[in-house]
Amino acid sequence: MARDMRIAIIDTSTTRAAIISDGLREAGLDDLILIDPKGPIVAQVEAARPEVVLINLENPSRDLLEDFFAMSRALARPIAMFVDQSDAEATGAAIDAGVSAYVVDGLSKQRIKPVVDLAVRRFQAFSRLQRELDEAKNALAERGTIDRAKAILMKRRGIDEPAAYALLRGQAMRTNRRIAEIAEAIVTSDALLGDME
C-alpha cells in the first residue's frame, strides 16, 4: 500500500489547527504537517510534499499559495483546487464552514471526502466553541455592569442590594428591555452626570 495520505494544515488560528489535527488523528489519519503560519508558507508546503492541503478560507496567504500550486503544474505532482463538479455540495459545505482544500491531481475522491468532511465538522465545532466563549465573555461583562449599576443605585438612593436589583428589573420589564441594557444606561449616565448634585 502507498504511504499514508499526508495532510498539511495551514491556519491563522493555532487553536483551530490543533482541533483539526486531533480530529484527523482520531480518524486514523496521522501523517499530518502543521504549517507555522508565521513562517514562509510556500517553502514549508513545498518541503512537506502533502497530498492534501487544508487552509482557512480567509487565510492571507491564499493568493500566494494558489500561485505556487499553479506553478506546481510543471512539477511531478500538480496540486489543484479540490472540487469537481460532482462534489460541489461538499465543497460548498467546506466554504460555508470556512475551510478550503487543495489536493494533488489524481487522488481518489473516496480518500479525499472523509478528510474534507471531517475538517468541516471540526471547523464548525470550533466556531460553536468560539461563539459560546464570546457569549460567556459577554455574560461576564454584563454581570459586571449590573453589579456596578446596583452599587450606583444603592449609593444614590440609599437602598440595599435586593431593592436596587428590584428597581433595575422593574424598569427592564416596563420598558421591555434587558436588565443589562438598563444597567448599561445607568453606568453611562453616572459616568457623565455622577458628580452633578
Next chain:
Amino acid sequence: MSAERFRIGFLPLVDAALPILAHELGFAAREGVEIEFIRDMTWATVRDRLLYGHTDAAHLIAPLAIATALGRDRPAVPLAVPFVLGLNGNAVTFSTALAAEVGLGDGLGDPAALGAALREAAAARKAAGRPLRFGVVHRYSSHNYMLRYWLAGVGIQPDSDVEITVTSPPFAADALAAGEVDGICVGEPWNAIAVDRGVGHIALATAQIWRRGVEKVLAVRSDVIEARRDAVEALLRALHAAAAHFVEPASAAESAAILARPAYLDAPQDAIERAITDRIRVVPGGAPVAYPDFMFQYREAANFPWRSQAAWLYSQMVRWDKIGFSPADAATAAEVFRPDIYRAALAGSGAPLPGASSKLEGGLDAPIGAGSTQGRLLLGADRFFDRRAFDPEDIAGYLASLP
C-alpha cells in the same frame, strides 16, 4: 416593493468605489437595490465566496473571472461580467534602493528609458544570484499581465531574468518594506501607502503601459445573472450613476472620506483622494504629480465590457501560462464579458452605447468618434507603450508577433 438585495465581495482598494458609493450615496436605493458588503483580504477568498453563494456579485480582477470560466487550476464555473468597474488605476512601485539604482527622478518614469535601466539592474542581480523580485496581486491579474507586458517589451524575460511572486493588495506595501520584493504592481491606495511610509518610489502608472487597460470588473455567476436579470440591470444602472458622480471633481473629497472608513478601505483619506484626483505622490515627501486618467471610471463608456478586452487578457493567459491558443477557449473567454446586459440595463438612459462589442485595442493616437446605438460615443487614445495594437480577430498572429 421590497428592495433587491446584493451581497458584494470586495478587497480594500480605491477601485471598489462604485458599489460602495452606489450604496452610501443612494444611487442603489433609487434603483430599488440594497447592497451589503463582504470585505476580504485575498482574491481567492473573494472568488470562493462568489462561487459558493456567500456573495451575489464581486469586485474582481478581470483575468481571474476569465480563468475561473476557463477552469484554470479548478473545475470551470461560468461567470459573467456585465460591467467594468474601471480602467487602470494601478502603479508599479520600486523599493527606494531599486529606484536609486535605476536613476528614477521625482516624476513618473518613461517606460522605455526606465525599462533599459531596469534591464541592466536585472542582469546584474541575476548574475549575483539574487534576481530582482516583483510582487503582483494574483497570478490571474491585469497587474501580472501589465507588468509582464512591459518587462518583456523592454527585453526582460519575466520568467527567467527576474522573479514574479504574489503579494495580495493589503500586504504589498509590507512586502516591499520587509525587503521580500524589490517592486510591486498593485492598485491604490497601496502604492501611495508604500511611498508615504518611505519604503517605495512609484516608477510607472499602469496607464503608461496601456493607456486604456481594463481593470476591475463586476463579476456575477452566470446562473445568478439568468435568475435575477432585472435586478442585475437595476444594479448596473446604480453603478453607472455612481460612476458619473465619482468622476465629478467636486465629489472627490467626500468619496475619499467614505472609502477611508474602517468598514471599507480602512486607509488614509489623503492617499485615497490623490488616486481619485489623478495626483500621484511619486517619492516620499514629494509634491503630488498630476497624471491625467490615472484612474478611468466613467468617460468613453469606460464601464462597457468590450469583448476585445477579455480577448486581450486571454491572449496574455496563453502567453504566460503557455497553454497554447485555442479558438474555443478564446470564445469562452470573450463571452465572459456581457455587453448585451450592459446595453439592456442602460437603454433609454442617454448613456452612450457602443454599436460594436469588440474593437481594435491600442489602435488610437487621438480621440475619435465611434459608432453607437445610443448617445455620442468618443474613444480616447488607447495605445500600449510599444504602440503594438491588438486585433481580437487574430490572437494567434498577435501572440506570434510578441517578444
